[in-house]
Amino acid sequence: MLCQSNDELQLLVNQAREVIEDGNVADYIPALAKAEQNKLSVALFYPDGRLYSAGDTSENFTLQSISKVLALALALIDHGEEYVFQRVGKEPTGDPFNSIAKLETNKPSKPLNPMINAGALAVTHMIKGESVGHRFERLLEFIRCLSSNETISYNEEIAKSEYDTADLNRALAFFMKQHDVITENIEGLMDLYTKQCAIEMNCNDLARIGCVLAMDGRNPETDEQIIPVDVARICKTFMVTCGMYNASGEFAINVGIPAKSGVAGGIMGSIPKKCGIGIFGPSLDDKGNSIAGIRLLEMMSRQYSLSMF
């Protein structure tokens, strides 16, 4: 049986807190280094509208790489599968999320999947709109709709901090421009991408988005089909194969659910037909995943038999 109370989750949060000290907050984006390492929160949202949560649930955090799944959904809605996958691949890399190595060795040059930075930049490039500002507004509106929260916005300080320091991402983008994967002005793309990564919410909002994906793209409360079924399926499949960076295989064995993490410490889980999960814990392991968040999901997976495998 799935979790039925906040108290059950609180017990798991207390246990998972024990590993927080074994990780560190991300500091390659300077503004992320200010995060409080000890924070930990979890929320579960069911299609019938029940929400269970525990820990620091009102704490906001930036989506970072979790936004890659949502940008992919929008790009697929904008262009369809064929167009998108001519420009970005479908295979896991086994490399760190910001690696440049396979961009050069893969022929013809295209990023291996949309969950690594190179692939995410190529996907963000595909979001339609008349200007960078309009494209960002469209993405923000999409995410507000998915989370049923009109107040969702982005953290300007974190966006700027990443924009000012994102030279590795710039390098990936310029490499792809040389190979015609990206055709726009790179500074505009960096502006859009860093704002996308800085979209901010709490674990309750994230659990709601996870639930929409779990329900094949349908908002269970309004019955609105926000994401086409096939697009939701593609997103969840990437979450399984590439969602936890180069720890995705281990995570599939130990937890066994579609999930996507970000370096601010968020993890979005999506248990097909059952519920969405939102987690925030900024202390990260050496692969860039929330260390206590992963521990929490391992415990939840055992206790509630969540693995789909």
Ligand SMILES: NC(=O)CC[C@H](N)C(=O)O
């Ligand atoms: N792994 C992540 O969350 C990376 C996202 C971050 N904004 C970056 O591009 O480096």
